[in-house]
Amino acid sequence: MTIAQRLAGRIAIVTGAGAGIGRAIAVRLSQEGAFVACCDIDAAAAAETAAMLPVAGIGIACDVANEASVAAAVEAVADRAGGIDLLVNNAGIAGPQEPALTTPLDGWQRTLAVNLTGTFLMSRACLPSLIERRGAIVNVASALALVGWTDECAYGPSKAGVVQLTKGMAMDYAGRIRVNCVCPGAVRTPMLESTLPADADVEATFAEYGKIHPLHQRLAWPEEIADVVLFLGSDDASLITGVALLADAGFTAG
Amino acid sequence: MSIVAGRFAGRAVIVVGGASGIGAATVSRLRAEGARVWIADRVEPDGGDTLFIRGDITSSDDVDRAIETVEATAPLDVLVNCAGLPAPGTAAETDDPTWQRLIDVNLSGAFRATRAALRVMQPRRSGSIVHVASDAGLVGMAGQAAYCAGKGGLVHFVRAAALDAAPHGVRINCVAPCFVDTPMMRAWIAGQADPVAARADIDAEQPIGRVGQPEEIAAAIAFLASHEANFVTGVALPVDGGVTAR
Ligand SMILES: NC(=O)c1ccc[n+]([C@@H]2O[C@H](COP(=O)([O-])OP(=O)(O)OC[C@H]3O[C@@H](n4cnc5c(N)ncnc54)[C@H](O)[C@@H]3O)[C@@H](O)[C@H]2O)c1
Numbered sequence: 170m171t172i173a174q175r176l177a178g179r180i181a182i183v184t185g186a187g188a189g190i191g192r193a194i195a196v197r198l199s200q201e202g203a204f205v206a207c208c209d210i211d212a213a214a215a216a217e218t219a220a221m222l223p224v225a226g227i228g229i230a231c232d233v234a235n236e237a238s239v240a241a242a243v244e245a246v247a248d249r250a251g252g253i254d255l256l257v258n259n260a261g262i263a264g265p266q267e268p269a270l271t272t273p274l275d276g277w278q279r280t281l282a283v284n285l286t287g288t289f290l291m292s293r294a295c296l297p298s299l300i301e302r303r304g305a306i307v308n309v310a311s312a313l314a315l316v317g318w319t320d321e322c323a324y325g326p327s328k329a330g331v332v333q334l335t336k337g338m339a340m341d342y343a344g345r346i347r348v349n350c351v352c353p354g355a356v357r358t359p360m361l362e363s364t365l366p367a368d369a370d371v372e373a374t375f376a377e378y379g380k381i382h383p384l385h386q387r388l389a390w391p392e393e394i395a396d397v398v399l400f401l402g403s404d405d406a407s408l409i410t411g412v413a414l415l416a417d418a419g420f421t422a423g
Numbered sequence: 424m425s426i427v428a429g430r431f432a433g434r435a436v437i438v439v440g441g442a443s444g445i446g447a448a449t450v451s452r453l454r455a456e457g458a459r460v461w462i463a464d465r466v467e468p469d470g471g472d473t474l475f476i477r478g479d480i481t482s483s484d485d486v487d488r489a490i491e492t493v494e495a496t497a498p499l500d501v502l503v504n505c506a507g508l509p510a511p512g513t514a515a516e517t518d519d520p521t522w523q524r525l526i527d528v529n530l531s532g533a534f535r536a537t538r539a540a541l542r543v544m545q546p547r548r549s550g551s552i553v554h555v556a557s558d559a560g561l562v563g564m565a566g567q568a569a570y571c572a573g574k575g576g577l578v579h580f581v582r583a584a585a586l587d588a589a590p591h592g593v594r595i596n597c598v599a600p601c602f603v604d605t606p607m608m609r610a611w612i613a614g615q616a617d618p619v620a621a622r623a624d625i626d627a628e629q630p631i632g633r634v635g636q637p638e639e640i641a642a643a644i645a646f647l648a649s650h651e652a653n654f655v656t657g658v659a660l661p662v663d664g665g666v667t668a669r
Pocket of ligand 1: 184185186187188189190191208209210211214231232233234258259260261262263283287309310311312352353354355356357358359360361
């Protein structure tokens with residue numbers, strides 16, 4: 170089988186690469202020839218993903234919500250690999266599964282800090298290198314950035330912010346770098362599992378949950394989202410910037 | 424551009440409006456990735472083509488026959504519809520024949536092609552359909568009343584048709600390109616009072632400082648048509664250098 174190498178020689182950073190969608194993205198980019206720096210707040214998980222890559226990469230401990238941690242991680246990648254061609258801002262947390270009335274302030278703030286501020290901090294740190302190398306940013310937002318949903322008081326706004334940050338950066342750096350985001354529907358990952366009540370029957374709940382997707386009638390696999398990130402990060406998306414691409418099997422089409 | 428070797432190996436594809444511009448670029452791209460691609464168009468591509476089917480998208484008979492022609496050889500996996508025409512003019516100055524012709528080709532044509540493809544794809548529970556809409560289908564544009572209506576209608580038709588086709592395992596999406604350097608754009612520029620200035624103005628109006636190339640639209644169409652977009656349906660993907668992001 171011919172393995173297409175769409176990112177041969179490129180240097181990529183994937184945040185939140187220790188699990189779920191981020192791990193699938195890291196593996197997918199590596200399959201296409203990229204050197205992938207796997208960043209995660211969980212250092213062991215980052216290293217575990219790095220060890221799975223078909224092309225050599227590295228694992229780095231990094232809290233995207235912490236300015237100093239971000240600076241150190243980006244510097245480590247630049248030192249090791251020489252620059253950055255592709256930044257995938259995937260790190261995210263589900264936050265409190267609550268409506269506004271019962272959402273605690275610290276839960277609200279942490280959700281905004283990781284999902285939105287983290288995307289800003291990582292982008293800002295990588296921009297000089299990305300601009301120099303005419304690179305690209307792909308953010309992982311969510312379909313819940315675009316539609317209202319119950320008990321997502323902090324998560325929804327954090328992801329709506331990511332969509333708008335995507336468009337703003339696309340305008341600021343138009344013609345130099347491309348900035349896009351993918352808006353997945355519900356994806357089968359540790360994060361999604363963490364939103365279930367402790368006593369839930371995981372399989373039964375996920376089977377029911379999957380029905381929000383008119384197509385396939387199941388949850389997405391992380392690999393299905395990774396394919397979309399690969400496209401947006403590749404030269405095949407050379408004319409695409411400022412876009413929020415839905416990968417939600419028709420969830421928000423209706 | 425990065426040809427993905429073998430991504431469409433063994434696939435049967437029809438590109439309606441495949442004789443020129445974005446359609447022709449899509450034919451080349453999908454053939455390079457291993458697909459067997461039929462071209463349905465009113466006019467034959469330059470130099471001819473062994474898989475050419477002559478037909479007009481305003482005729483349901485022609486459209487149905489084109490799909491049957493492919494099916495006689497291979498089960499259709501992908502329909503790409505690039506057929507479209509421009510119709511500049513404000514609402515106040517657009518006459519009935521101009522409006523009706525635009526809707527008949529750009530909107531009703533997309534419906535006819537979708538219907539014909541779904542008839543063969545749905546029973547097999549597989550297939551992918553990609554239409555070429557426009558950024559004019561996502562935002563209003565001055566002096567393009569009929570064109571915006573047709574493309575906006577197409578974007579919304581894609582959403583509704585995608586929901587209907589979802590339980591049958593068929594995906595339907597569209598791309599929304601900005602100005603693309605094709606015969607359609609060149610004809611429009613040639614019709615302006617000062618064509619050279621018009622071309623420079625168009626480039627300057629784009630956030631990225633240039634119009635698109637047909638190959639860039641074809642690359643996005645190839646993605647949406649492929650298994651790599653398995654969780655993507657009912658979307659309008661702007662391929663527009665940021666025009667609709669602002
Ligand atoms: N799972 C879904 O249904 C779904 C749907 C839409 C969008 N998303 C988004 O996809 C992205 C990935 O989600 P997932 O489901 O794979 O989650 P996950 O919890 O399975 O994995 C997320 C990873 O991010 C890491 N992380 C968390 N906080 C971090 C921080 N401050 N700095 C660095 N790393 C951090 C975690 O350690 C973990 O390894 C998130 O942005 C999420 O919001 C998920």
